[in-house]
Amino acid sequence: NAGVTQTPKFQVLKTGQSMTLQCAQDMNHEYMSWYRQDPGMGLRLIHYSVGAGITDQGEVPNGYNVSRSTTEDFPLRLLSAAPSQTSVYFCASSREGSRSNQPQHFGDGTRLSIL
């Protein structure tokens, strides 16, 4: 069972370039989320989805787009990369559950540098 798979693991971009961070899960989880991790900031929620076709903004959505056409995939798009988006990005998924009994499962992260 692969769990949550993120690609690529590392990427360097120039300012203004676009790219898509891929996230796939094979656990048939309803919920998926994208976080960014910055030194001294913990993890901050970018966008999330509660099911195919449904997405919503988190705490820091500016500069990022998402879509959820299938249950398995939840790509994160940077349309015009900026140095402030240099970060480590984590995708997470979880099963729908009452009272948060279902934990989030995290991928290994994508380390992104914008020059």
Added chain:
Amino acid sequence: GDSVTQMEGPVTLSEEAFLTINCTYTATGYPSLFWYVQYPGEGLQLLLKATKADDKGSNKGFEATYRKETTSFHLEKGSVQVSDSAVYFCARSNSGGSNYKLTFGKGTLLTVNP
């Protein structure tokens, strides 16, 4: 809004020492509380959780008790090992208890020396 405050690191301990990492949360709604651990170069793994007041989460010798009266969820371990060296994150679900929107603390780096 929802927030989590955890003790600033880094924390450096000798093997077999007692560990406490403090965590407090904003008392809005009825959140569930979590501790996640991140080993070098890896993603986050759930360490333990508690879903209501007075619940105690435990795993791998770590424990934390959901204290509503003090809005705290401190992580403890009686005897740490070198393999426990990692970054530890306290987190809460949103006010409605939904687990797809977690709010994290800033993380505490723990280094255990032999």
